[in-house]
Amino acid sequence: MNNYKLLIDGQWVEGACEPFKVINPATLETVATCANGTTEQLDLAVQAAQRAFKSWQHVSHEERKAILHRIADEIAANRDELAALIVAEQGKPFGLAIGEVEGGIAWTRYTAETEIPVEVFEDTEDKLIEGHRKPLGVVASITPWNWPFMIAIWHIMPALRTGNTVISKPSGLTPLSTIKLVEIINNHLPAGVINIITGERGIGSGITAHPGINKIVFTGSTPTGQSVMRNAADNLKRLTLELGGNDAAIVLPGTDVSNVAPAIFGAAFLNMGQTCGALKRLYVHESLYEEMSAALADIAKQQVVGNGMDEGVNFGPVQNKDQLDLVTGLVEDAKTRGARILCGGAPLDQVGYFYPPTIVADISNEAPLVQEEQFGPVLPVIKYADVENAIEMANGIDMGLDGSVWGPDTNEATTIASRLECGTTFVNTHAEIQPNVPFGGCKMSGFGVEFGLEGLLEYTAMQVVHIKK
DSSP: OOOEEEEETTTTEOSSEEEEEETTTOOOOOEEEEEOOOHHHHHHHHHHHHHHHHHHTTTHHHHHHHHHHHHHHHHHHTHHHHHHHHHHHHHHHHHHHHHHHHHHHHHHHHHHHOOOOOOOEEOOSSSEEEEEEESSEEEEEEESSSSHHHHHHHHHHHHHTTOOOEEEEEEESSOOOHHHHHHHHHOOOOOOOOEEEEESSSSHHHHHHHHTTEEEESSSSSHHHHHHHHHHGGGTOEEEEEEOOOOEEEEOOOOEEEEHHHHHHHHHHHGGOOOOTSEEEEEEEEHHHHHEEEEEEEHHHHHOOOOOSHHHTOOOSSHHHHHHHHHHHHHHHHTTOOOOOEEEOOSSSSSSOOOOOOOEEEEOSSHHHSSSSOOOSSEEEEESOHHHHHHHHHTTEESSEEEEEEEEEEHHHHHTTTTSSSSSSSSSOSSSOOOTTOOOOOOOEEEOOOOOHHHHHHTTEEEEEEEEE
């Protein structure tokens, strides 16, 4: 069994505490052990990153681009190994894990090629005023367990591209693919530019309060994001927070159910529903309600649930027992409230954290399954009669990550989508993200954006230069 270590200043070292186990959610077997770092080791990593920053910040844009492309090349050469690690620690089917790795390669190459502009504010006969983008220093990346490889790419690559050094802290549930990623990155960088600290004993809180860290990019739950923000205040750390989502979709009258149901199902059950931007509440007009509910249930029944490494499986387990218990409890509560379970509705009676895709009909908008982010393989379908009421229900929570409207009239659907209170709205699609388009939430779903030039610039500070000619 492999024992994974910490990377500090270019050296792989053991944790100072007893290693922790990484569990396969499909088999409940131990996949590997992983170093349990201490806050003292975090201090050493930050010191190494600070030393490395002194020279790394001055490396040219062209050289940084070339390095990121070489990193992408090595990721591609290790694609299958990385995907197998993702399946073992996270549970998703192998084909989806391959897609996660290939998405990471594409994001790395796009980030490499994004130009960082110099803004000219004034250029006259006797004066030139420019805005230059400077790296911030040490950036800490704190990543969740649902897309452990991809989200680490999203955090780390723009930090490196803009000249920052990095401390990576993956979830203790899914650290393995991130450690392998950091190993690949480190092969192409000076010592200390990239470091990784694993462990669940005060490492996260140590990062958020550390005076030597200049920015934190965090993806995770809203309560944890609030804690990050409170602890980051002492040295005014820059923050990018991509927090919880409880995305709503509205299906308008006249929609072709047979045409959109597969796309709606795919958006709702992406990664077994364990995606911040997955569709989690579906509001369907009463004229289509039964047809849509039945169509989604039919698709759900066709899914093959099992170990992500088994041939033919396209639907894996919930990643951990706490999440499985949360999903189970919310569905059981819905049953007691009179909801109709069209398929699924209970954990499978077998080894592993398996919960089949579940469609819940005849549910009140006030039910906890609708109002709370259940983050699992369940979709509540809520009936509405008036579109104004549907908009009100969609906007009636404190989260605002994504939302979508589905309908036959694109102009009408776009007008309604513009009224949704969220960072990204979609029309006749959902949960589509790409590296050139900014992504971020509003309300309690966080602030700041990732991706595109806007996301890249979040890893920089502007320095204004006044030149008298």
